[in-house]
Amino acid sequence: MLSPSGDTANLNASPWKTLRLLNVYRLALAVLFMAVIVISGPNVLGQHNAFLFIAINALYILFLLSSGVSGRYRWPALKLQVYAQALIDIVAITLLMHASGGIGSGLGVLMIAAVAAASVLAPGRAALVVAALASLSLLGAEVHADLFGGYRATSYTQTGLLGASLFATAWLTVALSRRAHTSEALAVRRGIDLANLAELNGLIVNRMQSGIIVVDDTAEIRLMNSAARALLNCADENPRGLKELSYPLYRLFLEWLPGRETNAPPQKLEHDRATTLQARFARVGARREDRGVVINVDDTAEINRQIQETKLASLSRLTASIAHEIRNPLGAISHAAQLLGESPGMDRADRRMVDMIREQSKRMNAVIHDVLRLYRKDQPNAEVIVLQTWLEAFNAQFSRDHGLAPKWAAISITPPDTAIKMDANHICIRCSGICTKTPSNTVATNTSARRWRSPAAVRPAAPPRTWT
Incomplete structure (x- = not known):
């Protein structure tokens, strides 16, 4: 049977898959930036410092390629890669924004995506640390431009709003990610439970002495145990339909199908074998698309044998009860005969009668003892x-x-x-x-x-x- 550790690898592989998807997103964005500045020049991107923009973007692409290789081989550890990539994202986006003219270029919005990506893979406090570093980086870039006159105009208000948005994004992403991770783990456990129940159900059905066949409304076989194969002499390993398995059983199924009586009496099944079979039908499934029919096929000779064994067991208990009731008065008779035999005034004929009573009492007591021993299934001596x-x-x-x-x-x-x-x-x-x-x-x-x-x-x- 499956165990929770059986799908732990699949659950642990999900963060690595998310990391690879984020790397693909980052690489596509960096390549797009490079294509825009090469084709249109520093009109939109890199208008403040085109060389810095191209250099940082090229280094960012190389880093993403190396990150893809590291993610492929899962080395170093996931947490280390997440923190390193988040830090590089903050530095690269800040420098690209600075090369394009500051917060007014609109590239600061990319910081929201970077913080959200880190929040998905990092724990709650670490995500808030990433949001704080991103906010400080944006604010530092604006302070640097204001002090050294890098831009025509700076906007602390816009930077502050963007920083608040980063914290809100981190908090919301962590909450949603935690809930999604919990739901995923629960779904994995439920899947394992369902798989275990299905395996257990199949094991129980296969070990049943009665023949079990599960079919749908179209008489397609969904499940059949080994007892049903033996009773119906099924040579085919995987019969698709009930008609192929046994035409008499298929005919009984068609007769039962319109009424769908769950408590219908068993019906005699005419089959080409020495023993007589009987079939019982029962519907399962609440929804229309999930409806099915369970067919029980039993050997009447085996059922009669079990009934006979039950009757014999009941008769054995009754016989043992009668023997036990006889033993008490028999003991009293034997004791009375013993006391009578000790009387000094008895003649020979009376003593002979007393001896016969005692001998027959012993004999009856032995018979009762044997009956009780047979009932208790003691080993014969x-x-x-x-x-x-x-x-x-x-x-x-x-x-x-x-x-x-x-x-x-x-x-x-x-x-x-x-x-x-x-x-x-x-x-x-x-x-x-x-x-x-x-x-x-x-x-x-x-x-x-x-x-x-x-x-x-x-x-x-x-x-x-x-x-x-």
């Missing part, structure tokens, strides 16, 4: 399980819980030392579900699994917590 040993222990426990004969199910694992790595509680829940839903004498399971590790390295897992 995987362990190595030898299937033959584990299934025999499970069969014995299941037979006792349901009053079945110990050999109601035949267990055969080939090879007998087959081992798996899995959470014992999860496999217990699945096996319990299979055995509970299956009628007796109809279980026939063929189990094959790859060997996890050698039998010598496998230690039989303890019976699952759900039925111990």
Whole structure:
């Protein structure tokens, strides 16, 4: 992204450009003066001292040429060049005015332009110093002419008015220049902000999973992200029109365009692909010339998947809430069974019933624990399980819980030392579900699994917590 320092060079280059333009103005004026005095003679310019006028003008032209070279290479510093040129302007204009007959020649007006030029490039106080030096120079020229009788007549009033004009020019130019510089800096910052916002907008749009297409009223594409290219199978790098991109989408756009309904329902988009697409249109832009249309293209299969995930998440929260509510009374039942089992006057049958209550309470508590763990997305406690040993222990426990004969199910694992790595509680829940839903004498399971590790390295897992 752009930063304020990125356009600082452009902002700093503006004073140098202004200085070059002022040098061009000065050089053109000096060449014009030289041409006038050479062609018409010392009738208008240089009438008091033509040689002095030509000599000063020639030296002034040479100085301006050297200043142009210095400005081109930006050496020495800008401030030094501004002060030097302002001082040379004051001296040159004063001498040219003196050679042409003093303040009455009208060349003193050029001092206003010189002071204004210095005020544009110099700080406020420096501009007032330049105006003061120019006023003193004009006044000194008039005093010299009055003392030594250089002119026929001198005018201190006109000189004083011109000096006041120089101070007013300096003050006004500094104020306007400062405001212009502030506006320029603000415009640069706003331009940087707009460029950054445009870049950020493009980055966000390109990372969206939905297809985004921005078109104008003539269906010319102004912006399109990569998701829209993928959904519409766009092979062209820069499609100009919506019609070239997708004719079915262009037809839907023409149907939507007359009414321009912002809250219109999504419309099914018939496209030559396996998935089904839908398009939604929304207008943007307040002014007529800035109006545009944003088209959202989505894959309905992806939307349905997200809806399904939301439903599953809601169902998971509901299941976890129910499990949490069951845990409290289940704990009370288990505690009551424990207290009842500690009674000394219980016979064997009652104690057997108490043991069944406690075992089933532990089993239900383990199921609730697994449900809550799945909701919290805890990592399963995987362990190595030898299937033959584990299934025999499970069969014995299941037979006792349901009053079945110990050999109601035949267990055969080939090879007998087959081992798996899995959470014992999860496999217990699945096996319990299979055995509970299956009628007796109809279980026939063929189990094959790859060997996890050698039998010598496998230690039989303890019976699952759900039925111990």
